[in-house]
Amino acid sequence: MMNKKILAMGILAAVATTANAQENKAERDAAAAALQTKTVADTTGKLWVTGGTVQLNMSQVSLTNWSAGGFSSVSGIAQFNAFANRKKGRFAWDNSVALAYGLLAQDGQDAMKTDDRIELNTKFGYELKKSWYLAALGQFKTQFTEGKDAATGAKISDFMAPGTLILGLGLDYKPNEHFSAFISPATAKLTFVSDQPLADAGAFGVDPATYDAMGMKLTNGSNTFFEFGGYVKMMYTHDLATNINFLTRADFFSNYLKDPQNVDVNWETLFTFKVNDWFAATLSTLLIYDDNTQIMKPWEGTEQQYIGKGTQFKESIGLGIMLKL
Incomplete structure (x- = not known):
């Protein structure tokens, strides 16, 4: 009888020890899992998603005793695009930079620009519900060097002439990695014209200089021009095939203060055809x-020109080196 009691007590002790060991193991596993989850969450919260491309396109033509005529020429365009994005909890912060500069040189002529761009973008948002963010956007645009009219050689633009700063508050819709749309009913747009002769001429919408009857300048032209209105910015990208990517971006701005029906448009498209990891062809438009930009336009049926508003369009095909960052 005593032996049975001792055996029963031994079995109960073994069961209790095993249960306690299993309970301790479960607690240790849960603690380890919680620590791992916290570590992953903290790491993810600190992670910046970055990337970009560097591209160099070149073309060259050499003519020697060429009976058909023509000019020897060389041209090149360098482009740099990069982004740095961060998301932690409900907060998202997207940043990007786009730089481009291109030149064309022909025999007996000064080099001419074919591209000139500085663009910085930043957008900070708080997620209200899935895919919808309350966001603030900032955008800055200008160019590196002075621009000249191809026909007359007259200076028509320069660094910070114009320079454009856009600040907007609105809703940002990002349903997936391919599409985004920022909609702002309250956006400030400030245009800078730091070159005084261009400002005196009233370029890019600023108030021009005033002169007396003898042509003496009384007041300088304004160096800034303020607008307030609605702004929409959209982006879509998609891989059409394994080595073919399509990207399009469009900006629309309506100035509430003057002629809101005349909407400013900036719309670009880019097809990238990758040959391999470092060589690619591009087609861009x-x-x-811009309702405030005056350009030289020809009178129909004559050789005369006049200054007026108009749509600008550029198309380019490039083949060259493209490196991913």
């Missing part, structure tokens, strides 16, 4: 309409 850029359409611009």
